[in-house]
Amino acid sequence: MxxxxxxxxxxxxxxxxxxxxxxxxxxxxxxxxxxxxxxxxxxxxxxxxxxxxxxxxxxxxxxxxxxxxxxxxxxxxxxxxxxxxxxxxxxxxxxxxxxxxxxxxxxxxxxxxxxxxxxxxxxxxxxxxxxxxxxxxxxxxxxWLYDYSAQTDMHANAERVRTTRKGDTEYIYTDHFQVFRNISAKFEKIPADxxxxxxxxxxxxxxxxxxxxxxxxxxxxxxxxxxxxxNYTADQIQERATRRADKYITDIAMSTITGYSSVNIIHNDITMRPTGSQYxxxxxxxxxxxxxxxxxxxxxxxxxxxxxxxxxxxxxxAFGYGAGIFLVTLIITMFGGLLFI
Incomplete structure (x- = not known):
């Protein structure tokens, strides 16, 4: 009814x-x-x-x-x-x-x-x-809106380049670092249509x-x-939300590694635990x-x-627009040529 x-x-x-x-x-x-x-x-x-x-x-x-x-x-x-x-x-x-x-x-x-x-x-x-x-x-x-409890252990090699000068001589130093980050986060209502x-x-x-x-x-x-x-149940499309949560916690960890000339991530171990979903x-x-x-x-x-x-x-x-541009360009070119005669 x-x-x-x-x-x-x-x-x-x-x-x-x-x-x-x-x-x-x-x-x-x-x-x-x-x-x-x-x-x-x-x-x-x-x-x-x-x-x-x-x-x-x-x-x-x-x-x-x-x-x-x-x-x-x-x-x-x-x-x-x-x-x-x-x-x-x-x-x-x-x-x-x-x-x-x-x-x-x-x-x-x-x-x-x-x-x-x-x-x-x-x-x-x-x-x-x-x-x-x-x-x-x-x-x-x-x-579907998904909730997650996430953690990542991130390892990276980083470099910091510094330059000094003595007289006419310039010295370039490259310092090498091993960087480690352990980040925990909770995400709520990550959407997936x-x-x-x-x-x-x-x-x-x-x-x-x-x-x-x-x-x-x-x-x-x-x-x-x-x-x-x-058309899809929460279980059928959860992978889409999980990929987004993986990216979110990776970005959070990356944002804490600052002050270096270059950073190379060598290991990013993510643990992702779903904690709920709602329609x-x-x-x-x-x-x-x-x-x-x-x-x-x-x-x-x-x-x-x-x-x-x-x-x-x-x-x-598109044809009219192109023709208009061509005519305007042609007129400008012709008048420009007359000015030099």
Missing amino acids: PTIYKCPGCGAAMEFDSTTQKLGCPSCGMQIDVREYEQKYSQNSTQGEYDKEMKMYHCNTCGAELVADEYTSATFCSFCGNPTLVEDRLKGEFKPSTIIPFKINKDKAVEIYKNWCKKGPLTPSALSRNSTIEKISGLYVPY ASEKMPDDAMDKLEPFNYNELTAFSMPYLSGYLSERY ALFPVWVLNYRFNKKNFQFMLNGQTGKIVADRPISGKK
Whole structure:
């Protein structure tokens, strides 16, 4: 059964407002905190249990599986642009532990996208058309957040070069050192996106997210947005987070070896112990489009506004731009030649 969050004032369906961070009623304008709504008016929703609230929509074109409520804008797939999403039954347990709510609403996301298009002089005009812009979609992307207890024993050979002068003679001395560092550290909430459809490198570039706004998951946050279920379990993608933790503790150890002309790491023994993980949803605005039979993607961090995007080049604009430069150069050359006659 779909979930509807009824307005306590007029009974209309409410949606999560990223600007006020509250549930908002588009009919009467009432605003109410998500937690307060759950405590006072949970009976106004058509379902009470999260497992029953979640509905799955399956894209017949690319196979993406999305979780959303009835009032999510589910008229097209965020990944391939297919206008038909077919509801399917929910498989397994996919309730997140935490969520970062959207802070950038659709109007702001569209404004950011339009400004991005203007900054590319060779960007195709088709990307600014309403038919393209209207496909931008707010999507909660699944993440696993990992905690680690780490330690490294680092051994390095280092050199310090110093120069002295006596009269007309310059003396260069090279001092050699054996350096040892033992570093212990704890890392919390190292992120790894658990979506099969979202490219890992692009998702890494969308970081960082502000964890100060990480809050306990509540279904009303999804109202008005799409949310993809995770494709990979915590165990299946933990290696990605482990590699990041390895790099972090290595960088920390390296940062303590200073004051030398050169440093050569000869041994770096890392001990990494996982201490926990949690399932979270992070906000991303996504726009997929095709140009010259190629797929391009625009992604916007729905919390911070950071952009990660592909920018196609218009052949006509590139030709015109090149021709313009050629003409200007030719005119300058001709006038420059006349000045010397």
